[in-house]
Amino acid sequence: MKQGDLLYLGKAKSVYRTDKPDELLVVFRDDITAFDGQKKNVLAGKGGYNAKVTAYFYPLLEAAGIPTHFLAAVTPTAHLVRRLSMIPLEIIVRNRAAGSLVRNYGFAEGEPLSPPLIVMDLKDDSRHDPMINDEIILARGIAAAEELAEIKRLALAINAVLRENLAAKDLDLIDMKFEFGRDAAGMIRLGDEISMDSLRLWDHGAVGASLDKDVYRKELGDVMETYAMVAQRICGA
Structure with a gap:
């Protein structure tokens, strides 16, 4: 290569x-x-x-x-x-209320969401990644109806796998951001990354005990110390 x-x-x-x-x-x-x-x-x-x-x-x-x-x-x-043709959507799966969901919609911090809630944002920095719904996605031609259904199915399936894996490591998966794209055959695939930049993680049982990029956003402590500790807990030695 x-x-x-x-x-x-x-x-x-x-x-x-x-x-x-x-x-x-x-x-x-x-x-x-x-x-x-x-x-x-x-x-x-x-x-x-x-x-x-x-x-x-x-x-x-x-x-x-x-x-x-x-x-x-x-x-x-x-x-x-x-190589994927990326779909300009950020798919956020939320297991518990935090961040903008608390600020904008009146949920309590840490409130469980069952079933998990899917929120979608248009990936557009110039517009500050506004929230978007199915109807706008279809009207804009961003994705076809069957593709959107597949994206949501995959997002929930990914959430289930990650949530179980992280729970075994005493990490609560609060929410996460996914990006998807089409491969050369038109199959929808997960792209981008899954990391402390895209996951919201709390120490198990401790509401708001951030172990992710919120440490940087909110200046909650040593970012690199947090990332190193979380990487070790997830991946092992």
């Missing part, structure tokens, strides 16, 4: 072409951002922790029958992935 030209520069990852047109190289950088990029820092080692956790979860999901873009971890901070 040969790294080619830079294809996309995200907030915390760089995506490169390879010598195969249907495969890409995703490099996890040490950048960390919040509030649509208004707050940003570079924290040495952060990319490696997120890459490690993502590489732990993707084979677990594949084994559970969930199609993903992941092919292999080729370095501690780089993954070889299938």
Whole structure:
């Protein structure tokens, strides 16, 4: 596998072409951002922790029958992935109320949500990722009805796998953000990452005891110490 030209520069990852047109190289950088990029820092080692956790979860999901873009971890901070045509939606699955759900909709912090609640945002930084519903998605042609149904099915299936796995490690999965895309055959696959940047985790039984990017957003402690501890609890030695 040969790294080619830079294809996309995200907030915390760089995506490169390879010598195969249907495969890409995703490099996890040490950048960390919040509030649509208004707050940003570079924290040495952060990319490696997120890459490690993502590489732990993707084979677990594949084994559970969930199609993903992941092919292999080729370095501690780089993954070889299938090339997807990404669907510009952020799919948030919420198991308990936190964050914007509490601020905007009157839920109590930590309130259980059964069944889990799916919220979708349009992935558009210029519009601050507004919430979107099925009707707007269909009207905009962002996804077909059958694709949207498959995305929701997969999101709930992923949530179930992750929630069980994390509970065994005394981590409560509060909510998480997923992104999906279409592969060359049109199959919907999970893309992007599963890490402390995209999961909201609390220490088991402790409402609001953040072990994720909220530590950075809210300045709750040492971000890198938290990421290192969570990566070790999830992945082991």
